[in-house]
Amino acid sequence: MTKKVVNVEPDVPFHTFTVAQTETHLNVSVVEGLTSEDAAARLLAHGTNELKGSGGIKWYKVLWRQIANPLVIVLLIANILAFATGQFPEGGVILFIIIMNATIGFYQDFSAEQTMEALRNMSSPTSQVIRDESRIVIPNSQVVPGDIMIFEDGDVIGADCRLFEVFNLETDEALLTGESLPVQKNLDVIKKVDETLGDRLNMVFSSTTVVKGRAKGIATGTGMQTQIGKIATTLMNVDTNELTPLQKRLNKMAYFIFFAAVILVIVVFGVHGFRYSNEIAIYAISVAISMIPQGLVAIVTLTMAFGVSRMAKAKAIVRRLSSLESLGAVTNICSDKTGTLTQSKMVAVRMWFPSDGFYRVTGTGFIPEGEIFCQGEAIDGELHAPEEQVVAATGSDQFLRAIQAASLCNMAELRRNHHPETHGEWAAIGDPTEIALQVLAYKAGLGKPGLIEAGFELIAEFPFDSSVKRMSVLYRCPTTNNGPSEHLIFTKGATERIIGHCNYYRENDVEVCVKDEKGDDRAAFEAMITQKVDALAEEGLRVLSLSYRKYHPVSGVDLVHGLDRAEVESDLVFLGLVGIYDPPRAESLPAVQKCYEAGIRVHMLTGDHPSTAAAIAKEVAIIPMDTNVKNSSMVMSAETFDSMSDEDIDKLEELPRVVARCSPNTKVKMIAALHRRNLFVAMTGDGVNDSPSLKAANVGIAMGQSGSDVAKQAADIVLTDDNFATIVMAIGEGRRMFANIQKFVQHLMSGNIATILVLVVALAVKDKQGDSVFPLSAASILFMNLCYSSPPAIGLGLEPASETNMKEPPRTSKQGLFSFEVLLDMFVYGFVMAAFTFGSFMIVLFGFEDAQLGYKCNATYSDICDGVYRARATCYATLTLLILSHGITCRSIRDPCWTWKSLKTVKHNKTLWLSIVLGALVLIPVIYVPGLNRNVFKHLGISYEWGIVFAALVLWIAFVEMYKLIKRKTMS
Incomplete structure (x- = not known):
């Protein structure tokens, strides 16, 4: 008869259930398991045992994120207007910038792997279950609630389970709980409903690993109803699309630029009485385009890409x-x-014995190389007394017994790999704590293989049980002088679970009873031990206690199967403490x-x-x-x-x-x-x-x-x-990159402000027909932004970090991309560059060319436009050199940049240096190549005007250094 399909609620506290209650709740028998029909029905009802993702990345969504950027939208609008008014070269360049930025961003986002894909792949591929009263292996995805699952050493657990049978089971739950030590499991019912995962000892969880032992359990949760599934749900609910501060600031800047560009277009048409002509429309678009830092998005992306490359080289x-x-x-x-x-490696570093005091152990990891020093009793609570090196041959009888306990009451193994490629490296198998104890024994010269070879023979074992937090072994010891064989019981475990079973302790190689002639002295004994445990615990050590006793076999008792654990672990002799820690x-x-x-x-x-x-x-x-x-x-x-x-x-x-x-x-x-x-x-x-x-x-x-x-x-x-240190390097790189972005944004925006001011103020210069005389052509404006502003900006993005980069506090919201000082610099530099540029234009136009404003000089050249074209070339050359030199200025917000010492450091940034030199050289063909200068850029070659240009450049450099000096004196 087919069992009904159960409805497994996601928050059922199965750790509070008995095994019988779990069977009833899930309608299954731990002996028979599910039938094939039951399993098929439950699989249909609950779905496959897999973690569900969010659907993965859709390429069109990634592409949309690249386009739906405010600054890109502004560029798209400018691009449409450029094409609509016949400005095809300008439109083509802007379109190229948009496509390049979207391509880089798309590649970075789309190549990133998905978190949920990794979660799906963590489950074990197969599981052992009992179905139709037979033990079978099925794909892990086919496990359903109620399945009887079987686990063995090394298995990856495929579902959350309530255990009903365990044998020395320990699981590694570090991935879920962060606990570095394996967890010993048992079958005890836990009454606390909201018990933490690490303390639900009667449960095992999906994707954790069996370290040792074996067990059986009833599957209580599969897929998204497992603990790892709940983590997956949390991941899907976390907003991963939150913008970074830089993205938010750039978006705000884009909105401001968009509205400012619209206002500038209105201003241009307003000056001309809202009269439309191709020249006015082209100029309006040019002014709007000059407001937009066309290369900003691409430069930011490229700067980040360079940062990624630098980070990859640094691991x-x-x-x-x-x-x-x-x-x-x-x-x-x-x-x-x-x-x-x-390092995630447990190491024994301290010991304490009642007769000898404290010991110090050197060495790291599971390489059995190190020394043991006896320090004696602590002085003023400190564990640093005079030392004496100790090994088994020179140690006290108590030291010998303690090391034997650590070595023999231990399931871990140390092996030296003799493969030629590993050069005899040491390897360890077992529980990390037991590995640490075995390494300690090796350092004392009493490793387990050596003791076994010397004649120690394991008779019986009582494995570690979390309910008692102890482990005990019974050994037959090698005989001496042909006498009768001796049996010893060694016990290790948590101190609070050991001292209560100890009626003696070793002092000066004599067993001292905790009861003396004055009466019960157990309280004083336990207080002494607790004090030493606290001293070790204050060093951050996990403390274990070692004990032993001689065992006299009783006639007729099977030493392998007939021993009672409670009797074996009684009347013990306390040996000492071992302190273990995970080294940083x-x-x-x-x-x-x-x-x-x-x-x-x-x-x-x-x-x-x-x-x-x-x-x-x-x-x-x-x-x-x-x-x-x-x-x-x-x-x-x-x-x-x-x-x-x-x-x-x-x-x-x-x-x-x-x-x-x-x-x-x-x-x-x-x-x-x-x-x-x-x-x-x-x-x-x-x-x-x-x-x-x-x-x-x-x-x-x-x-x-x-x-x-x-x-x-x-x-x-x-x-x-x-390497945690790599994080510091990464933060330093992040700071360097943000500072550089701030530098080139300041460079781009200062140049744009200067250009806009020149273009707007020049609207007041009218020709004989009352039309404004444009100081720069549309082609000049766009060419200047792309060839003279963007290359130095890229160079600024590659500036090396300053000496104080990692000695300053993190930036705050007031010290963001557009801090008060940065905004002040943008406008001050922009106004001063505009003043020098417009001044050069006016000096040539009215000082040397007799105010020959000509007629329709914005559209075509004629003889009467000669003065306008030469003034326009002067304006172009002046603004170009000022923008290029501004790249040097922006290398530091306050420090001088035009001193000989500072200029020598430019050689460390070849991109910035070359962009300035090549930009200056490009001026020559633009100004002097016939046809190109007059027909495209609408200016002519100049001669004496270069004196005005270089005078403006010298005055500009002097102003920059004076302005920075004032800032250093007045700003904190």
Whole structure:
């Protein structure tokens, strides 16, 4: 009989259900599994076990985003008007600029891979299930709610499941929770409905990995109803189309330019009494076009493309052009710990024994190379006493037993790879904590293979169980002097789960009972141990306890299967403590320090324990070394942070710099809190759990080597070397690029303002018929913008970073692209250039040519237009050289640019230098080539007028240096 199809609600707390309740709810038997008919019906009802995307990128939507840009729209309108009035050369050039910009933007956007595609590919391709009472393998996409799933060591779990059978099961959930250690699973019912994912120990989750052991579970969620599916939903709901500050400012500028251009057209026609003629219409269009920085969009895009190339060489791949300039505004970096600031390798670095005091262990990673030093008892709470090197041969009996416990009560393996290509590199297999203990044993000369070879024989094992947080083994020891064989029990685990089972401790190689002649001294014993645990924990170490006891076999008891765990793990002898930590990357500390020099605050958001996170944060300078973790607001648990309302968080004087035990929502909540404070946030991460926050941040930065595909696709920038220091370089590049954009925008707009003022003011100069005498032709206006304004602007976009680039605070909204100083400079430079240019035009026209204004000199040449044409050439040459020289001026907003020391540095920017030199050379054919000068540009060759041109240039340079000097004296 076919079972009914169940309706699985998305938020059913299956971790609070018993196995029987789960069976009933999902209408399945853990023994029989589903029938083929059940599975087919449920597949139809719930859909395939796949993550649904947002449909992928549509090429026409990407293309539309390139065209639907306000500045591009303004250019399109100007382009249409140019073609409509017969200005085909001008129209063709503008159209070329539009097509080039759209092509570059389209390629960048369309080539970016989709986040949801990576999420789809993370699921395992096949799963083992029980159907029709048989164990079969099916495509993972065919798993349905209620399927009985089977997991083994190394499997990628294909669906969220409620476990009903486990054997030494540990899973790696770092991608979901950020926890660096494998999670030991059990079958206990959890009563807390809103328990965090990391503590739902009776559940396993889709896309996590089985580290060791095996298990069976009932599928409770598939597809988008899994925990990873909820992350995918969050990603789809995050607005990824928010404009960057630069894009917003350029759009506002485009709107202003559009309305200003319309007004200028009206002004031109108004001066002529709204009388229409081809010459007036062409001039009106020319004035409107002169208002538009035709090359701005293309130069911004090309500058970003050059920035992308520079970043790629420095191991940072930019997936979105707009994110590069955003880096320059970053005020806060929210970083994951594991694999980002740390090496993601557990290392034993401290030990403590009651008789010997503290030990220090050197070496890193799982390479068994290092030394062990005995430091004795701590002095004033510090773990830095005089040292003495120790190995097994010279250590105390307690040291020997402790190392044996670490080595033998351990399932990890160390192997030296003898393949020629790996040159004998060490490899490790097993749990990271056990690997750290095994490496410790190797350093003491008591690695497990050596002990086994010496005669230690494993008899029984009680694997680590999260319910007791202990592991125990029974070994038969090698005999000495032909005596009877000895049996030893070694136990390791969490200190709070070990000391309660210890009735003795070793002191001076003597077993001391915790009960003395004065009575029960257990409280004092436990207080002593707790004090030492706290001392190690303050160093950010994960502390384990080691213990042992001699076991005397009872006649008739099967030592392999007949032992009782409770009896074995009783009456133990406490040996000592081992402190383990995940070391930070060598480059993390200087990188964080550089961030603070640049006015950028770093926050650590991690799934690790608060004490561990705080210690790493101290080591890499995220928080001061003297921070009292217990009483400092700089360190906070995610439970505390998540329980706070937005209002409470906003009342905090400073947001915490370390948040431990983070969930994905915690990270997003932190970013939202930073945004409410008008801060600009970069988020780094490597796991699936980081992807929502990578999307929510202003700039998402993923790790390329250790990062998941999901994180990479959710990010704006991917670091191919996983080097936190690369982030600092990237921010520096973002700052350099934004400063350069500011420079060439100032250059372009100053030139446009100067051109517009000359063209508008010249409307007052009338010929004998009352028509205005145009100082520049339409062809001259467009040619000037493209050949004299745009090339130096491109050169300014390639300017190297200033010496103070990363020693200044991040820019604020008042220091944006159009800050007061930049706007002031635009208009001051524009007015002064216009004054010199118009002055040159008037001097030639009225001072040397006897005011020969001619007749219809705007349309054709005649003898009476000779003065107008020579004045027009002078005007053209003056404005051209002033705009070209302005490229040098814009290299710095305040520093002098025309001193010999400054001019020598221009050689570092060959593009700027060549654009100025070639631009000046182009003046010669434009002014002197017959036909081209008179028929196209409507001016003639000049002679004495060059004296006026160069006089204007010298006065302009003198003014620039005086103006900057005044600014340096008066502006802070």
